[in-house]
Amino acid sequence: MLRGAGRRYGERAALRDVSLELEAGQTLVVFGPNGAGKTTLLRMLATLLRPHAGKVRVLGSELPDDGYAVRGRIGFLGHDALLYRELSGRENLRFHARLHGIAGEGAGARIERLLVAAGMDRRGDDRVADLSAGMRQRLAVCRCVLHEPELLLLDEPDSNLDAEGREAARELIGPGSGHSRVVVTHDPERFLPEADQVLRLGIGEVAAVS
């Protein structure tokens, strides 16, 4: 839930007066031109940026004060894959599993299941540095849902993915995955059929929700 949420970078307002409410299991599609604050909104919801105005409540917790209660319940897929280049895909996923308190055989089984679902099981031991951008994105999708989050924050989730990768991603983070989702995109036509709500951001404009 956002009420008049805003964020500045110095004197420049990156996001102004955004208000919306998303029910559990719903999908919000956010679109707008470059620089309209889409990524800023997503990072704010992920607790990575503090709001400078208004109220932001995520999964029942007020941000930024209760950020600790929300982390671990959010799956974040941003521009960066958040994967270490010198580690393999499996090692990266094991690292993230441990950070999220998932250990032992349960973690291993979950990682294997995700790698298979993403079509990355045969390349899972390759260094991330040796993988194509599309393969890194597939691993990033695995990382995003590894800890079984309730809310997915997805920034251009299809970027770099081929048709097979998009299908795999759809299975893991698509509308049928059972998550609440906020999807930031430059391609609203692609995601509008999945949307329960749409947020249009314009540069320097107050956001419009429909």
Add this chain to the structure above:
Amino acid sequence: MTPSRVAFAAILAKDLRSELRTLQSLPAMALFAVTTFIIFRFGLDRTSLSGSLASGVLWATLLFAAVLGINRLFVAEREEGGFDAIRLAPIDRSVLFAAKAAALIIYLAALELVAVPIFALFFLDSVAALGPLVSVLLLADLGLAVVGTLISSMAVNSRARDLLVPLVLLPLVVPLMIAASGATEPLLVVGGPGYHRFGTWLMVLGLYDLIFALVGWAVFDFLLED
């Protein structure tokens, strides 16, 4: 919340695995130290050193070699999204500080395993001082690690990182280096090792470590905020 020991072990293991694969820090640190000893060996034109001069050569070399590792401590976190990954996880963020400081202590210990025997070979008549020197090295490493981790985390977002780290770090570690040199000097006197004021300097080192460990633990969470 993920237990801190689990997150600590995960971050430390990740750092050590990455360093073993890339060898981005340790070889440079060791090469710098060995080269500096060679320059001192021929520059001073002495086959043996003792007392304050020996102590100064050892600590100046170890300090500047350590700066190379400190500079790179958070580069992967900055360039590969590790900061965001850790900020998104349900962990106490101070765990990152502890894990990075532990990784740096391991790098410094590995550096000293190479550098100190070479120092002894080049400059010392006896290796009797090396035993008690270990306690000085451990306490000085701890101090360098906590201050270095703090400064490195602040400087990593700056384009002038390579300049900023020594600029801020070196003045802060002056008390540490004075205490480490003070504790090392009696160990390396001719006919030594001696122990004049050795215990006092060790206590100063311990106090410095404690203060900066507490400061680092207290402020690190705020350093990771946007």
